Amino acid sequence: MRTRETLERTLAQLDGRGYASYKQLHGSYDLGSCQLAIDHVQVDPYAPPSKVRAIVDRATSDLPKELIDTPAHRVAVADFLTRRFRDAIDRLAPRPSGGGGGPISIGAPGQQVLARTSVLIADDRVEARFQVELPAAGRRALGRNAARLLTETVPAIVEASLRHANLDAEALRRHVELYLDQEALRSALPERGLVAFVGDGAVLPRRSGDSDLPLTDGATVFESPPSLRVSFDLPSGRSVTGMGVPAGITLIVGGGYHGKSTLLRAIERGVYPHLAGDGREWVVTSPEAVTIRAEDGRAVTGVDISPFITNLPAGTDTTRFTSTNASGSTSQAANLVEAVEAGAALLLIDEDTSATNFMIRDQRMRHLIPADREPITPFVDRIRPLHNERGVSTILVAGGSGAFFDVADQVIALDAYVPRDVTAAAREIAASDPAGSGVEAGSGPAAARSGPVFDSSLPRIPTAEALRPRGKGKPAKARGRTAIQYGHETIELSALAQLVDPAQTTAIAHILDRLASRLDGRLTLAEAVTELYRQIADDGLDAVSPHTGHPGILALPRRHEVHAAVNRYRELALRPPR
Numbered sequence: 001m002r003t004r005e006t007l008e009r010t011l012a013q014l015d016g017r018g019y020a021s022y023k024q025l026h027g028s029y030d031l032g033s034c035q036l037a038i039d040h041v042q043v044d045p046y047a048p049p050s051k052v053r054a055i056v057d058r059a060t061s062d063l064p065k066e067l068i069d070t071p072a073h074r075v076a077v078a079d080f081l082t083r084r085f086r087d088a089i090d091r092l093a094p095r096p097s098g099g100g101g102g103p104i105s106i107g108a109p110g111q112q113v114l115a116r117t118s119v120l121i122a123d124d125r126v127e128a129r130f131q132v133e134l135p136a137a138g139r140r141a142l143g144r145n146a147a148r149l150l151t152e153t154v155p156a157i158v159e160a161s162l163r164h165a166n167l168d169a170e171a172l173r174r175h176v177e178l179y180l181d182q183e184a185l186r187s188a189l190p191e192r193g194l195v196a197f198v199g200d201g202a203v204l205p206r207r208s209g210d211s212d213l214p215l216t217d218g219a220t221v222f223e224s225p226p227s228l229r230v231s232f233d234l235p236s237g238r239s240v241t242g243m244g245v246p247a248g249i250t251l252i253v254g255g256g257y258h259g260k261s262t263l264l265r266a267i268e269r270g271v272y273p274h275l276a277g278d279g280r281e282w283v284v285t286s287p288e289a290v291t292i293r294a295e296d297g298r299a300v301t302g303v304d305i306s307p308f309i310t311n312l313p314a315g316t317d318t319t320r321f322t323s324t325n326a327s328g329s330t331s332q333a334a335n336l337v338e339a340v341e342a343g344a345a346l347l348l349i350d351e352d353t354s355a356t357n358f359m360i361r362d363q364r365m366r367h368l369i370p371a372d373r374e375p376i377t378p379f380v381d382r383i384r385p386l387h388n389e390r391g392v393s394t395i396l397v398a399g400g401s402g403a404f405f406d407v408a409d410q411v412i413a414l415d416a417y418v419p420r421d422v423t424a425a426a427r428e429i430a431a432s433d434p435a436g437s438g439v440e441a442g443s444g445p446a447a448a449r450s451g452p453v454f455d456s457s458l459p460r461i462p463t464a465e466a467l468r469p470r471g472k473g474k475p476a477k478a479r480g481r482t483a484i485q486y487g488h489e490t491i492e493l494s495a496l497a498q499l500v501d502p503a504q505t506t507a508i509a510h511i512l513d514r515l516a517s518r519l520d521g522r523l524t525l526a527e528a529v530t531e532l533y534r535q536i537a538d539d540g541l542d543a544v545s546p547h548t549g550h551p552g553i554l555a556l557p558r559r560h561e562v563h564a565a566v567n568r569y570r571e572l573a574l575r576p577p578r
Helices: 003-014 021-027 071-091 143-162 169-188 260-269 328-341 363-368 383-389 423-432 502-518 526-538 559-567
Strands: 025-031 035-040 050-057 119-121 125-132 192-198 229-233 239-246 249-254 283-284 289-292 302-304 320-322 346-350 393-397 410-415 418-421 483-486 490-491
Touching: 003 021, 003 025, 003 143, 003 559, 071 119, 071 125, 071 143, 071 169, 125 143, 143 346, 169 283, 192 260, 192 393, 239 410, 249 260, 249 383, 260 283, 260 289, 260 346, 260 393, 260 410, 289 328, 289 559, 302 328, 320 328, 328 559, 383 393, 393 490, 410 423, 483 502, 502 526, 526 559
Parallel strands: 249 393, 249 410, 289 346, 346 393
Antiparallel strands: 025 035, 035 050, 050 125, 119 125, 192 239, 192 283, 229 239, 302 320, 410 418, 483 490
């Protein structure tokens, strides 16, 4: 291993030379307070930044053993250290006043606590993985500036963020405790017959439509209706009380702008633990919850949408439905079936982002268009069999129709963000005015089929070449949070509301490349994804990276979003059924 003096001397010699001369830096250096590993050097000033690791031994870091003795503890501690590292960057290597990124980056963790590659806590060391934009003037290396950055600024950042003696020990302990409590509550939901929990005192509104930060002025805090209030005792000794959402079919109703969608969005993000102060710390949702919406124009490959759509005029087989440009109703049917295939136990649906003809079909339209001429059986007719046959619950926002009153197990009304249990009133309305909603259940060819509705799907088995397109010479690459470049195709992910961090999208891109080598024409997509996630559980998220040393800035996505990415790949090929 080379010394700090060697690094300083080399950089002094590179000063003013061509940028490519920075390649000499590749390797490891002992800086005294930490080891610096330069794993990848950017090729020019406009290329992706250099990948660098700062490593301190466990004795130097001195993290309390009781805070890092399980994988869950380490996720929480690594998240805390990542945030402290980023805080130290802001103090010691700030962004230019004109805007843009700074010379050092470790990612931008949001309000959620995710498993990340940014900080590794191993038995013998603590390692920060970050990126450095090596300084330049045009295409000339500024070696002396780089020396100050790597031998002075980076060690100062490491000292401030990776040594327990320099951290707020009580804040670290509370961070870990909150994470473990949230995960314990999530694990306890099934035994209580619940799919979600919204704590009393929660602040659900966000500052704006493009911000995930809590609204601080004038926000109404959440208070559970008495009939739905439950309490949990947590490992820390804390007790929390709030609204338990039972398994089954839950309808959220209310006037416009009264908080229906805000509540659903909070439940949607409740699949992840949140930071203290976020307002949604105690909004905890089943990890198998998936948001379903219409998605005009998406590709669909070999999906059995026959529970909802059949007898199409052109005679298209809807048990293996394929389209390069699905309509709103067809895309929503495919999204739902794919989510169930991926293991969804709870569907989250908002009428504002749904295709009306997928959700309901009113009585007047049924009279005008005979049942045998309408290929769509709406969701209102399938929501109960979905739960009875597959155990899949639904939380549905509806503000414009009472069609779901007849099938709802509980109905929650939002009035100026205050929830009320109006289940009894909704049932009385449904019983006294069965035609009042304008919806008559059980029409359409799909509704007429006998026996179970959701047990006939054929296994979807990708071909061995399904993720190996001709001409794909480069690894898959994330384009921000909402897209992946895969060969010549762009996989559009903007409809995946529970994909919250660009680092998750980067991880999905690497996962797709790993899946490509696992598909053999025999494994179903679900089996291949399960196998890969088993490896991630054993070896960590580093296992999906194509890089040695520094794995890149990754955050763990859910397997549901991995399924969704594969299903939106336009060149996906499935093995024909036998």
